[in-house]
Amino acid sequence: MERLEEMEEEEEEEEEEESWEGEQEGGRSAEASRSRVIVHLDLDCFYAQVEMIRRPELRAKPLGVQQKSIVVTCNYVARNLGVRKLMAVEEAKEKCPHLVLLNGEDLTPYRETSYRVTELLQETCPLVERLGFDENFVDVTELVEKRLEQHEGPEDLAVAGHVYGNRGIGSKTFKRLETLGIETVWHLQSFPTAVLEKELGLPLARRLQRLSFGEDDSPVAPSGPPRSLSEEEAFKSCSSEAQVKENLEKLLLNLLERLHQDGRRPHTLRLALRRGSSASGRFHRESRQCPLPPHLLHRFHKGDSNLLASLLELLLKLFRKMVPPEVPFRLNLLSVSFSNLKEPPGSTRGSIGFYLKEISTPHQEAAGGHQEASQLQAPSR
DNA sequence: TGGGGTTAT
């Protein structure tokens, strides 16, 4: 069993006729017998591409997607002018004074488009695993085997390209490899195995060297509908219970709307936070979760106005588990998550169908404020 | 530095 990576040349959105630029990494490899063949599709600057679909008039301009004080991603026009992913807005504007910034804190359009891409891939082959919003692994073994039956043999399917940029190799490993003089997949393939094992340790060395030949044992696990729905918001400071309530209520409202669209019912509620003074870096989060009481479950799709208040109460209890009353606090982030999602008793259809609707446009958003049923399109499957 | 998500413990 072998996982082979292949670069996707170009993916087309059916209705928009948009071309997606697959990242130029990974190269192409193929091999025939008794191995699985996996396509790894990694969309580049995904959020920026979604915005360019929504606003075609901005296509040729340097475009960045902003969340709070950073540019999380940008299109190639901006990139050529020096803007980078996760760059501070101030720095980005210095590098590129004409940079057009769009707010990307609401992930709805990206989430919807992301699932449309996955669904599109699933049409050619059902074994698709998602990783984040912009990566998909597709097990195309059967497709390849059928194709090979129609050809003479595997001779014409040569390995052709050995450049890696950043795939499964993080910054640390990258530097270690660089020190060893390994800069390309080809170097990695031909590097003395014994030396590599001494430098990186046996497990990592063997894994990387197998990867360099396009070999990967890990199976493709089809993703299906999301296992959790969450919303979060970062802020400079949130230091009173009233502010906590405000923020939680806003997150909850959006989540309830999403749950409604999804059709499943959550059985677990979680609150996560990041403290302002957390000395151990900004990445540390604390969370508390609890099961949802059964009597609340049934209220989920009845438009129950008490539901929001009840959930808010629960969240506040979770909050007090981490931040006892009377203790002063400063929060950088609050996150609410529903998980353990189950199909309600009488349901007939899976919930992934929801994601097949139209991409919302900025105009519709501005006009509506909230999603209106009339603008939704019936699922195509 | 943001706003997500899944898996391992």
Added chain:
DNA sequence: ATAACCC
């Protein structure tokens, strides 16, 4: 039930 890790 919580942390750790992925994008």
